[in-house]
Amino acid sequence: MKIDPKLTVVGAGPGDPELITLKAINALKSAAVVLYDALVNPTLLDYVNPNAELIFVGKRRGCYRYQQEQINELIVARGHSHGHVVRLKGGDPFIFGRGAEEMEYAASRGLAVAMVPGISSSLAVPANQNIPLTKRGSAESFWVITGTTKKHELSADVRLAAKSNATVVILMGMGKLSEILRLFKKEGKGDLPVAIVQNGTTIHEKVGIGTVDTMEAIVQRDKLSNPAIIVLGEVVRHRQELALIQREITLKEVV
Known part of the structure; x- marks a missing residue:
């Protein structure tokens, strides 16, 4: 039987299993092999073709089971031996998810490639806490930035x-929180509202709300840590205003 090697990079969304797309589910149903990350909700694996091979390639507690080079090679090897490989990644794979790199590697080695966008945690996690990233009178744009570079x-x-x-x-950015807050303080923004959401959209979600001046103390008090998203801006006030x-x-x- 002729095998057509293919990679589909699929966004699993921010953590809530109901926030995966229908197109993503269809890709999982047609997969011969699924390589999935640690931030993928395990419930989503119920949608996978029951005959497919499942391979966990994520990071847990600071340990990598596979290095990125090994993941790339695994994608190509399984593509040529099994056919359709789905790379299931948390959030949206094109937003700090290395999905583009994996697609380029697979394409250069003869695999057809496709991308199924996911709902990015950068958008969904604040929204789940009633924090809009833009709001008339508060913010006309937003930045999404990685806290730690290569x-x-x-x-x-x-x-x-x-x-x-x-x-x-x-x-x-949690490992760089002190540096981040220091930069905003230098700009005279000590009173700027800040939200930190840990394990956003999941049953383990925790949230801390404060200001640039108070956020470090709140993080220590509430024991907030990764995986978390930091939101800085006047729009954070909307959460409290809505509650009132x-x-x-x-x-x-x-x-």
């Missing part, structure tokens, strides 16, 4: 973003 340094873009009026969303509106309506109904 050289394990804070992205220079954070410094530029701190000078703007935009909402700033930082992924993989809802409470007033409830009180009126009681009266």
Whole structure:
């Protein structure tokens, strides 16, 4: 039987299994092999073709079961031996997910490639906490920045973003939180609202709300850690404003 090697990179969404797309589910149903990451909700594996091979290639507790080079080689090997390989990655694979790199490697070695976008945690996690990234009168744009570069340094873009009026969303930034907050303080933004959401959209979700000046103490008090998303901007106030509106309506109904 002729095998047509193919890689489909699939976004699993931010963690809530209901936030995966129908197109992603169809890809899982047609897969011969699925390589999945640690941030993928295990419930999603129920959608996989029952005859498919499942291979965990994620990172847990600071340990890599596979290095990226090994994952690339595994994709190509399984593609040529099994046919359709699905690379299931958390969030959206094109937003700090290395999906583009894996597609380029597979294509250069004879695999057909396709991409199924996922709902990015950078958008969905704040939204799940009633934090809009844009809002008239509060923010006209937003930045999504990685907190740690390939050289394990804070992205220079954070410094530029701190000078703007935009909402700033930082992924993989908890290890650099002190540096991030320091940059915003230098811009005179000590009172700027900040939200940190850990394990967003999952049953283990934790959230801390404060300001640039108070956030480090809140993180220590609430024991917030990775995986988490940092949101800095006036839009964070919407969460509390909405809660107040809802409470007033409830009180009126009681009266």
